[in-house]
Amino acid sequence: MEVPHESETQRLFSGQNSAPPRIIGIGTAVPGTSYTQQEMLDEFGITDPRVRSIFLNSAIERRGLTLPPLLPDGTRAMETQGELLQKHATTGVAMAREAIEACLKDAGLGLADVGYLCCVTTTGLLTPGFSALLIRELGIDVHCSRLDVVGMGCNAGLNALTAVAGWAKAHPGEIALMVCVEACSAAYVFDGTMRSSVVNSLFGDGSAAIAVTSGTGATEVAGAGGPARGPALLKFSSCIIPDAVDAMRYDWDDDHGKFSFYLDPEVPYVVGAHAEIALDKLLEDTGLRLSDISHWVIHSGGKKVIDSVRANLGLSRHDVRHTTGVLRDHGNISSGSFLFSYERLRSEGIATPGEFGIFMTMGPGSTIEMALVAW
Template sequence: MSLPDTGAAARLAGVGTAVPDTSYSQRELLDLLAVTDPRVRSLFLNSAIERRGLTLPAAGPDGSRAVESQGALLRKHTEQGLLLGRRAVENCLADTGARPSDVRYLCCVTSTGFLTPGFSALLIKEMGLDVGCSRLDVVGMGCNAGLNALAAVTGWARAHPGELALLVCVEVCSAAYVFDGTMRSSVVNSLFGDGAAAVAVTAPRGGGPNAGGVPALLKFSSRIIPDAVDAMRYDWDEGHGKFSFWLDPQIPYVVGAHAEGALERLLHGTGLLASDIDHWVVHSGGKKVVDSVRVNLGLTRHDVRHTTGVLRDHGNLSSGSFLFSYQRLAAEGSVRPGDLGVLMTMGPGSTIEMALARW
């Protein structure tokens, strides 16, 4: 077995999450949106999702919800995203035992809206972070982007031993909804929830063994599927005058079919097999996606318990979903020194991202 040096690796030092104050069951959402189409109702009620945090427009006098313009959706993306992002960062710093002034690098990820300056600049101002803090905004990569950005944050942390970097995923998915009763929009509306997640990354000066039960990030890998480049999209919908998501029904099978190859690429040269992995932190992409990945990688339902638990309680939180699952794993207390873990996200491209971790 030939694993990268754990002592020199960057480590996940703390994690924090945040969801909106308002949440809805799937049945409540169907009633609020006055959905009567049996196909759409079945989509919502058979999604393996029980509740989701969402930021919906206020009800009018007749109980109906106002149709939000693209401008209103972008304002919601900014305002709610800043609120959730700040809460996630505060919770992450508390878990890490760090102060806002300790942050030297801030990377913010989002795919649910566009704004300039981005969340990194807004959070630095809002939270009083050091104005010399280096920053990066990753916009539009989709559900896989959390691991893409974590690779960049890890690289920065390794180049700056002893300094604190933060990754923040901010996804206000209700700022990207179109309500028109079609199956295209209903698939999206039945799946995504609002949420933010932050993780602290640091590489210790002089290396050394892991401490405090935090995992070292040893290796990252990417696998893009060019033939499925249009399978997941967020683009302009002329009919509605808004941006909207598009999810191809074949996504679960495309992702599942390439999952094994993606894992082989990650483990290449390490001497490890899938059976050597103790913990799996997989993006909560949807019931069919998770089932397809589980079957193709030979995982048990127990292996993906946190993935399905996050899906059940919050829906698909896009780029931050895997950090919600990681937080549950960390809180569970089942990890032992020397355990190996794989982090996995899937998204537009179509893309599968993976990272290998060791506690």
């Protein structure tokens, strides 16, 4: 198949001559403290061979985490829900600030350029939310439009990016900023059960921000009028699996008096089985096939999830190298994981004009979100 030139791609997918929204900057951040899986087992004195196996066979080497404070006897404190919520706010704002500043520097922008701020999180509930806290913390214009996307889970980065792209398209030349803020260690329960052990072996803390614009801003702000460095956001699709609505949850645990995650063991297979359905919907009426996709940016949901998606879409290990690399180095960073993978893809500098890519996230619902992008 002959790959369309960029201008033809814009007309095909945007329905008009104006350029589609485009990513022009990326920034990520993790906590200053990180731990290997073995160090986590040692920190909490875990000797149960079943739990140790979950940690040590996770394809994760290290994760950024903010652990509970140490007690005089050397054990870790059991944090209350209020203390966890404070951790969510404090750690989240610090990581988000770092990610936003890195993103704006990458795009050659300043805080005064931000016209829209969208904040995404699942690891805590704050009112006012991160958007208000970050506008105050960073000194962003108080008239900045904003949106908080809360509680959607690991897929939420693409749900929010749909709204961000829509705002950027409606405001050509202006800058929309999205930041995913996930202090996953503010959502942990330490009780030694298999349910909590699966979660505790997987998630890490992190934040990722991207800048998006359309129209003349998509090319002019990318450095002295040079070519934009990121892909155009052409089309989004969503596939929810209602029969698996309880497979991934973050809800109240009466036994512990706090919120906790739950992941059904069948999640990887449910997601994998619906991956092709979601992709077919995304590529519908585009004239593109799976073989036309050059780059894959997939949420680092876990080893079994990645393997299941690979098997069902026929992807190679090379196709998901960034996804597995992020899982290895950071664990599952929830809604921002796919942006960490995108940052690695961009740093390779191998995407060329006319190539297509897929962004894919998975989460509670159960849901698969996808975006078609083009360089």
